[in-house]
Amino acid sequence: TPGLNWDDSHVPSCLDMFDKTKSGRIDVYGFSALWKFIQQWKNLFQQYDRDRLGSISYTELQQALSQMGYNLSPQFTQLLVSRYCPRSANPAMQLDRFIQVCTQLQVLTEAFREKDTAVQGNIRLSFEDFVTMTASRML
Numbered sequence: 001t002p003g004l005n006w007d008d009s010h011v012p013s014c015l016d017m018f019d020k021t022k023s024g025r026i027d028v029y030g031f032s033a034l035w036k037f038i039q040q041w042k043n044l045f046q047q048y049d050r051d052r053l054g055s056i057s058y059t060e061l062q063q064a065l066s067q068m069g070y071n072l073s074p075q076f077t078q079l080l081v082s083r084y085c086p087r088s089a090n091p092a093m094q095l096d097r098f099i100q101v102c103t104q105l106q107v108l109t110e111a112f113r114e115k116d117t118a119v120q121g122n123i124r125l126s127f128e129d130f131v132t133m134t135a136s137r138m139l
Helices: 010-018 028-048 058-067 074-084 095-115 127-138
Strands: none
Touching: 028 058, 028 095, 058 074, 058 095, 074 095, 095 127
């Protein structure tokens, strides 16, 4: 089973997802929800890590994201691979990076949904609104 090897940058975004009071802390219920999310992502990762080497390929990542309900282009998945995978002839994503990607996608999805009140899948934002929306959740 692949383990988690997080650096300090992973923790705040995970905690922020379940910090409903925006106090910088989560209660036991928030922790329980966070743990459930991590286990779901780990199970999904293991489903696509068929060779059990602790990583998933570009194709497997695309399939996992699709199974999670994200209709993302191959170009976007390639961007994730180039950003989060070690450079090699056959780059593959480790579990900790997969959870980081899932966390960031979840946070951005929630921010998007706040603006997409008509649930159309499109929103109109000024550049400052976009930067504020993402910076307040990602920094």
